[in-house]
Amino acid sequence: MNLIEKDKNYVWHPFTQALNAPDPIAITSAKGAWLFDADGKKYLDANSSWWTINHGHAHPYLAAQIHEQFLKMDHVIFAGATHPKAVETAERIVNCLPDGYQKVFFSDNGSTSVEVGIKMIYQYWHNKGIDKKRFLAIEGAYHGDTFGAMSVGQRGYFNKPFEHLFFDVDFIPFPTAENAEAVLSKMAEFFATSEFAGFIFEPLVQGAAGMRIYDAEWLNSAVALAKKHNVLTIADEVMTGFYRTGTLFAINQISETPDIVCMSKGVTGGVMPVGLTVTTQQIFEAFLSEDTSKALLHGHSFTGNPLSCAAICASLDLFEQEDTLKSIDRIANAHQVFLKAHGNNPVFKNARALGTILSLEVEVGEESSYFSDLRLKAYNFFLENNLLMRPLGNVIFINPPYCTTNEELQHAYDKVMEFLTEKR
Ligand SMILES: Cc1ncc(COP(=O)(O)O)c(C=O)c1O
Numbered sequence: 001m002n003l004i005e006k007d008k009n010y011v012w013h014p015f016t017q018a019l020n021a022p023d024p025i026a027i028t029s030a031k032g033a034w035l036f037d038a039d040g041k042k043y044l045d046a047n048s049s050w051w052t053i054n055h056g057h058a059h060p061y062l063a064a065q066i067h068e069q070f071l072k073m074d075h076v077i078f079a080g081a082t083h084p085k086a087v088e089t090a091e092r093i094v095n096c097l098p099d100g101y102q103k104v105f106f107s108d109n110g111s112t113s114v115e116v117g118i119k120m121i122y123q124y125w126h127n128k129g130i131d132k133k134r135f136l137a138i139e140g141a142y143h144g145d146t147f148g149a150m151s152v153g154q155r156g157y158f159n160k161p162f163e164h165l166f167f168d169v170d171f172i173p174f175p176t177a178e179n180a181e182a183v184l185s186k187m188a189e190f191f192a193t194s195e196f197a198g199f200i201f202e203p204l205v206q207g208a209a210g211m212r213i214y215d216a217e218w219l220n221s222a223v224a225l226a227k228k229h230n231v232l233t234i235a236d237e238v239m240t241g242f243y244r245t246g247t248l249f250a251i252n253q254i255s256e257t258p259d260i261v262c263m264s265k266g267v268t269g270g271v272m273p274v275g276l277t278v279t280t281q282q283i284f285e286a287f288l289s290e291d292t293s294k295a296l297l298h299g300h301s302f303t304g305n306p307l308s309c310a311a312i313c314a315s316l317d318l319f320e321q322e323d324t325l326k327s328i329d330r331i332a333n334a335h336q337v338f339l340k341a342h343g344n345n346p347v348f349k350n351a352r353a354l355g356t357i358l359s360l361e362v363e364v365g366e367e368s369s370y371f372s373d374l375r376l377k378a379y380n381f382f383l384e385n386n387l388l389m390r391p392l393g394n395v396i397f398i399n400p401p402y403c404t405t406n407e408e409l410q411h412a413y414d415k416v417m418e419f420l421t422e423k424r
Pocket residue numbers: 109110111112114142143144145202207208236237238239240264265
């Protein structure tokens with residue numbers, strides 16, 4: 001059996017209907033912004049492998065730091081034990097966030113970082129003996145695939161079989177220039193009930209909904225409103241963190257500080273599975289009690305994994321280098337140049353960029369949808385043209401590793417325009 005036959009025999013892939021899915025591409029090596037298949041064909045990893053890879057694949061510094069940690073100490077239980085890399089990680093993460101954050105809880109993916117944030121909020125109110133059970137989220141949200149994360153995400157096609165198990169969540173419309181004030185009024189109405197425990201959002205960009213960008217000023221007002229009504233807030237920075245939106249975190253673009261920040265994906269440079277849930281001393285203190293059941297009785301086998309922590313610290317080292325920040329600016333500028341040249345082309349319903357994310361909503365003559373026919377056609381065209389890019393329905397987006405060169409970016413831009421103007 002060759003690799004693909006064996007894959008079909010043994011592997012269950014995520015988000016894939018195995019009955020009719022095309023064969024997966026078999027990637028056997030990766031370097032920088034490129035992935036290589038078994039036949040030596042190469043693909044530009046223009047979506048950073050599910051928005052994770054920041055510094056490029058097989059980065060020698062990340063590899064060396066992980067290797068060094070492996071030889072020192074590979075893994076240790078994280079209840080009743082600690083280790084230098086976890087402490088370094090927590091201290092550095094706290095210090096790179098805006099003032100006010102103090103405690104880092106470790107888990108192992110984006111969904112669990114959100115799950116932990118939700119549990120922190122519910123238990124915070126429980127420990128204080130205050131009855132607040134309602135949660136607010138934004139329509140179109142995606143916060144992950146565990147039950148809590150699904151509950152606060154967009155309901156429907158992706159999670160119908162589980163819907164009866166979700167807790168009740170109220171949703172406000174996605175904020176736009178037209179409805180901004182009305183959405184804030186709706187929030188104020190909800191919060192006036194004093195029943196809301198928390199409000200969760202993807203700051204500035206909803207990722208899975210189609211890289212939908214919204215206004216920082218609106219977000220600032222929404223967080224301020226939540227604070228005014230004593231509603232705890234979660235900024236889910238799983239996708240937006242680590243310079244995707246141009247600043248280290250998206251919340252650096254607002255002045256309010258959410259109570260909880262979730263991180264994953266790019267936190268390790270995208271090479272190790274980690275979730276971090278960061279919060280304030282004030283929230284932490286609500287869990288201190290002679291009564292052990294008031295502690296956050298939650299954890300995972302790989303909580304605080306030293307190899308993952310080594311990757312986080314190494315990635316933060318790379319972000320301290322001027323060259324990394326220059327590359328981020330360079331990519332952000334290239335996106336702007338692309339928009340100047342093509343943003344008004346009628347092939348686009350909406351073409352925008354924020355930081356290193358270029359988001360191109362393609363005009364398809366019907367309502368934008370994840371199930372647009374454009375998705376597969378574009379995906380296949382891009383594959384044929386050495387690009388691995390998975391559009392979100394009729395939204396084509398580019399969020400490349402920061403080592404991607406201008407020439408490589410230009411190839412992606414050219415192929416997007418060729419597809420939209422000649423090949424669709
Ligand atoms: C904003 C956001 N939150 C949470 C998640 C879930 O992360 P994971 O896939 O690591 O569970 C994602 C994944 O795309 C995400 O974009």
